[in-house]
Amino acid sequence: MRQLVRVWLYSVFAILGTAAAGIALAQQPLKIGIVTFLSGPAAGPFGVPARNAAEVLFENLNAGKLPAPYATKGFGGATVEITFVDEAGPATKQVADFRNLAQRVDLVIGYVSSGNCLAIAPVAEELKKLTVFFDCGTPRIFEDATYKYVFRTHPTATMDSVGAALYVLDRNPKLKSIAGLNQNYAWGQDSWNDFEAAVKVLKPGVEVKTSQMPKLFAGQFGAEISTLLSSNSDVIHSSFWGGDLEALILQAGPRNLFKKSTVVLTTGETVMFRLGDKIPDGTVIGARGMHGVLAPASELNKWFRAEYQARYQVPPVYPSYHMAQAILGTKAAYEKAQAANGGNAPTQEQIIAAFENLTFESPSGKAQMAIGKGHQAVQGTAYGTSKLVKGQLTITNIKSYPPEKVNPPDGVKSEDWIKSGFKSR
Numbered sequence: 456m457r458q459l460v461r462v463w464l465y466s467v468f469a470i471l472g473t474a475a476a477g478i479a480l481a482q483q484p485l486k487i488g489i490v491t492f493l494s495g496p497a498a499g500p501f502g503v504p505a506r507n508a509a510e511v512l513f514e515n516l517n518a519g520k521l522p523a524p525y526a527t528k529g530f531g532g533a534t535v536e537i538t539f540v541d542e543a544g545p546a547t548k549q550v551a552d553f554r555n556l557a558q559r560v561d562l563v564i565g566y567v568s569s570g571n572c573l574a575i576a577p578v579a580e581e582l583k584k585l586t587v588f589f590d591c592g593t594p595r596i597f598e599d600a601t602y603k604y605v606f607r608t609h610p611t612a613t614m615d616s617v618g619a620a621l622y623v624l625d626r627n628p629k630l631k632s633i634a635g636l637n638q639n640y641a642w643g644q645d646s647w648n649d650f651e652a653a654v655k656v657l658k659p660g661v662e663v664k665t666s667q668m669p670k671l672f673a674g675q676f677g678a679e680i681s682t683l684l685s686s687n688s689d690v691i692h693s694s695f696w697g698g699d700l701e702a703l704i705l706q707a708g709p710r711n712l713f714k715k716s717t718v719v720l721t722t723g724e725t726v727m728f729r730l731g732d733k734i735p736d737g738t739v740i741g742a743r744g745m746h747g748v749l750a751p752a753s754e755l756n757k758w759f760r761a762e763y764q765a766r767y768q769v770p771p772v773y774p775s776y777h778m779a780q781a782i783l784g785t786k787a788a789y790e791k792a793q794a795a796n797g798g799n800a801p802t803q804e805q806i807i808a809a810f811e812n813l814t815f816e817s818p819s820g821k822a823q824m825a826i827g828k829g830h831q832a833v834q835g836t837a838y839g840t841s842k843l844v845k846g847q848l849t850i851t852n853i854k855s856y857p858p859e860k861v862n863p864p865d866g867v868k869s870e871d872w873i874k875s876g877f878k879s880r
Contacts, residue, residue, distance in 0.1 A: 483533065483800075484533065484534045484535065484536045485529070485530050485533045485534070485535050485536070485561050485562075485789075486535075486536050486537075486538065486559065486560040486561045487513075487535055487536070487537050487538070487560055487561065487562055487563070487564060487785075488537070488538050488540060488556040488557075488559070488560040488562070488563040488564070488565065489506070489509050489537050489538065489539050489540070489563075489564055489565055489778075490539075490540045490541075490542050490549075490552075490553070490556070490563065490564070490565025490566055491503075491505040491506050491509075491539070491541075491542055491565060491566075491567060491589075491590075491778070492505075492541065492542045492543055492567055493506065493539065493541040493542070493543065494541055494543045495543040496672060496697050496698060497542075497543075497567055497568070497697060498543070499697065500696055500697045500700075500722075500725045500726070500772075500774070501567045501590065501696075501697075501725070501774040502542065502567060502774070504725075504771065504772050504774045504775040504778075505567070505589065505590065505774040505775060505777065505778040506539060506778075507763065507766070507767055507771075507775060508763065508771060508774075508775035508776070508778040508779050508782075509537060509539075509564075509778050509782065510766075511759075511762050511763050511766055512778070512779055512782045512783070513535050513537050513782070515762065516528070516529055516530075516535060516782075516786070517529050517534050517535060521755075521758065522754045522755055522758050523754075524787075524816055525755070525783055525786060525787075527790060530785075530786050530789045530790065531789055531790045531793040531800070531801075533800065538556070538559065538560060540552055540556055540565070542565065542566060542567060542568065542571060546568075546570050546571055546573075546574040547574075549566075549571045549574060549575060550574055550575065550578055553575050553578055553579070554578065554582065557579075557582050557584040561585075561803075562584065562585040562586065562587070562785070562803070562806075563579070563584060563585070563586045563587070564586075564587045564589055564778075564781050564782060564785060565586075565587075565588070565589060566588050566589065566590065566591050567590045567591060567774070568591055569591040569592055569593035569595075569612075569641060569642060570641065571591065572588050572591035572593065572596055572607075573593065573595060573596065576588075576596055576600065576602055576605045577600070579602070579604050579605050580602050580603065580604050580605065582604075583604055583803075584604060585604050585606075585803050585806060585807060586604060586605050586606070587605075587606045587607070587608060587781050587784070587785050588605065588606070588607040588608075588609075588781075589607075589608060589609065589777045589778050589780070589781035590609065590774060590777045590778075591607070592611055592612030592615070592642065592645075592743070593611065593612065593641065593642075593645065594611035594612065594613050594868070594869040596611075596827070596831070597826065597827030597828070597830055597831045598827075598868045598869065601827075601828060602830060603807065604807065605830060606784075606810055606824065606830045606831075607827070607830065607831050607832060608777075608780050608781045608784040608785075608822060608824075608832045609743075609744065609777050609780060609781070609822075609832055609834070610744060610831075610832055610833050610834050610836070610858075610861075610862055611831070611862075611869065612642070612645060612646055612649070612694075612743075613649050613861075613862070613863065613869035613872075613873070614743075614744065614833075614834070614836050614861040614862055615646065615649075615694070615721045615741060615743050615744075615836065616646055616647075616649035616650040616653055616692075616721070617649065617653045617860075617861045617873065617877075618741070618836035618837070618838060618856050618860075618861045619650055619653075619692065619719050619721055619739070619741060619838060620650055620653035620654045620657055621653075621657070621856055621860065621861070622719075622739060622838040622854055622856075623654075623690050623717065623719060623739065624654070624657050624658055625854060626717070626739075626840075626852070627689065627690070627717070630654070630658055630661060630689050630690060631661060631662060631689055632661065632662040632663070632664050632686075632687070632688045632689050632690070633650075633651065633654055633661060633662075633663055633664070633688055633689065633690045633691070633692060634663070634664045634665045634666065634667075634683055634686050634688035634690070634691045634692070634716070635647040635650070635651070635663075635665070635666040635667065635668075635691065635692045635693070636667045636669075636676070636679055636683060636691060636692070636693045636695065636703070637666070637667075637668060637692070637693060637694050637695070638668070638669065638670070638671045638694070638695060638696075638699060639668035639669060639670055639671065640671050642694060643668065643671075643694055643695075644668070646692075646694035646721060647666060647668075647692060647694070648870075649869065649870075649873060650692045650719075651663060651666075651692075652870070652873045652874060653873050656873060656874070656876055656877065664686035664687070664688045665682055665683065665686045665688070667679040667682060667683065669699075671699070672697075672698060672699060673699065674698060674699065674702050675702070675706075676699075676702060676703055676706055676707070677706065680703075680706060680707050680710055680712055683707075683712060683716070684710065684711075684712055684715060687715070687716075688716050689716060689717065690716060690717045690718075690719060691712070691716045691717070691718045691719065692719045692721070693718065693719065693720055693721070694721045694722060695720070695722070696722045696725065697725075700720065700722065700723070700725070700726055701726055701729070701730060704720075704726065704730055704733055704734055704735075705730075705733060708733060708734075708735050713735035713737065713738055714735065714737075717737060717738075717739060718735075718738050718739065719738075719739040719741070719838075720738060720739065720740055720741065721741040721743065722741065722742075722743060722773075723738065723739075723740040723741055723742075723841075724740055724741065724742035724743075724746070724747045724748065724749070724772055724773055725742075725772045725773065725774070727740070727747075727748070727772075727848055728769055728770060728772070731847070731848045732843055732846055732847075732848060734841050734848055735841070736841060736842050736843055737840060737841065737842075738840065738841040739838055739839075739840055739841075740838065740839055740840070740841055740850055741836075741838050742772070742773040742776075742837075743773050743777075743836075744773065744776070744777075744819060744834055744835075744836050744837075745819045745820055745834065745835060745836060745837045745855065746772070746773035746776035746777070746818075746819050747770065747771065747772050747773055747776065748770075748839070748850050749837040749838070749839060749850070749853060749855075750776065750818060750819050750820070751819070751820045753816075753818070753820070755816060755817070755818050756818040756819070758818075759771065759776075759779055759818040760818075763775060776817075776818055776819050779817065779818055780817040780818070780819060780822060780832075783815065783816070783817050783818075784810075784813065784815050784817065784822060784824075784832070785810075787813060787815035787816075788806050788809045788810035788813055788815075789801060789806055789809070791809040791813065792805040792806045792808065792809035795809065810824065810829075810830075811824065811828070811829035811830065812824050812825070812829035813829075819834065820834065820835070821834070822834050823858065825858070825862075825865060826862065826863065826864070826865040826866075827865070828865070833858040833862040834858055834862075835855055835856055835857045835858050835860070835861065836855070836856055836861050837853055837854065837855040837856070838853070838854060839851060839852055839853035839854070840852045859879070860877075864879050
């Protein structure tokens with residue numbers, strides 16, 4: 456009898472032990488690597504706001520404090536542990552750091568620099584590591600290659616330039632001339648090329664007065680400002696960012712460049728809260744999408760802005776929104792895969808299948824993984840015009856453009872789409 460009882464007890468303990476092990480496995484933390492600029496010139500305008508957003512999101516996700524549709528704790532109930540990696544340094548260093556990071560985490564969310572994204576994408580494919588790009592703008596990622604393990608949850612920079620062209624022509628249908636002031640590297644060149652091409656398609660006969668391309672981080676733009684002043688252009692386009700953007704505003708404002716021409720700052724929202732009343736009235740402000748002050752009203756956006764500002768005493772800017780969008784898109788894919796897997800923790804392959812062609816909500820509205828064979832997001836965008844009201848910078852005349860107006864269809868390169876007259880096919 457004692458032997459039977461002992462066997463029964465051992466069986467019960469074995470069952471309980473197995474159940475306990477199953478519970479422990481279900482609650483095992485999900486490890487995510489977050490890569491963004493933590494030092495260097497890009498840290499202030501982009502990297503640190505993105506890191507701050509990641510801290511706010513994951514802290515609240517792990518506590519189950521987000522509003523619907525993200526009220527589930529962590530990722531499908533699993534707590535998330537994050538590891539930050541500094542994106543500063545050349546692409547060769549980023550590749551080495553990625554290889555190291557990939558061995559320590561379940562997936563990676565990161566990268567501001569387009570050059571780094573281009574370098575990392577094939578390595579992520581080689582290592583078979585799920586990698587979600589949150590910011591880099593180059594359309595080449597999915598236009599020049601096909602990837603299984605790589606996703607990008609924000610539209611390409613083509614959206615920024617096409618949206619800017621639509622906005623300035625809506626504002627001034629009689630536009631006759633444009634000029635550019637952009638940094639002389641891939642971001643500045645591509646941004647200007649897309650803007651120029653889009654304006655010429657939308658308004659044939661527009662004259663390009665000058666295109667100024669100073670070195671990245673030149674800091675002093677006296678000669679370029681003089682050239683732009685003498686050009687008498689109706690519109691001046693600039694994709695400047697960081698210190699160069701601040702220097703442009705502080706140097707060109709007193710010389711009345713912003714009064715003589717309409718100046719379009721495609722990343723202008725990033726300096727709104729630092730420069731405030733230094734930004735002249737009538738400046739066209741972009742946020743690389745419907746982010747920040749250009750974001751649509753929703754409970755999710757209201758929550759995000761309030762939580763971020765309470766923690767950092769400054770409103771979130773578009774890199775913060777980009778990071779939030781990447782995190783929430785990945786959570787949506789994870790939980791969709793989990794549901795399809797009977798509530799069990801999904802495999803990487805199942806998450807990838809759920810991510811492809813996914814539509815999800817973000818503080819910036821709905822995002823659709825609609826191009827790049829379901830790996831590249833599209834969204835609408837918005838622009839507005841600056842105006843000081845009682846000494847406070849506000850954005851007026853906000854106009855939004857739907858996704859199909861500012862993004863190419865799947866399988867069509869951005870450059871070809873613009874040149875075709877924005878044909879859907």
